[in-house]
Amino acid sequence: MKPEFFDWLKSTKKLTQQSAYDVVSRLRRVEGFCSPYSELNITLFRLNKSKNFAKLTVSVRSQLRRAVKLHHEYIAESSS
Numbered sequence: 001m002k003p004e005f006f007d008w009l010k011s012t013k014k015l016t017q018q019s020a021y022d023v024v025s026r027l028r029r030v031e032g033f034c035s036p037y038s039e040l041n042i043t044l045f046r047l048n049k050s051k052n053f054a055k056l057t058v059s060v061r062s063q064l065r066r067a068v069k070l071h072h073e074y075i076a077e078s079s080s
């Protein structure tokens with residue numbers, strides 16, 4: 001994962017350093033279920049189909065989905 005994503009979270013999304021670190025950590029956790037670097041809809045579909053993902057609490061699943069969405073938003077902004 002690029003350090004620019006961490007910086008983008010802090011500058012564009014106004015996250016604190018700890019919150020930005022948490023997002024990066026959650027995105028790494030998603031890698032255990034599926035590739036977070038696929039298209040957004042595909043990534044979310046694969047996450048939702050994962051049996052291990054389904055075992056997580058609702059709040060953790062929500063946090064992981066948010067991390068994926070933020071990463072895709074970063075990719076979209078940095079490629080334009």
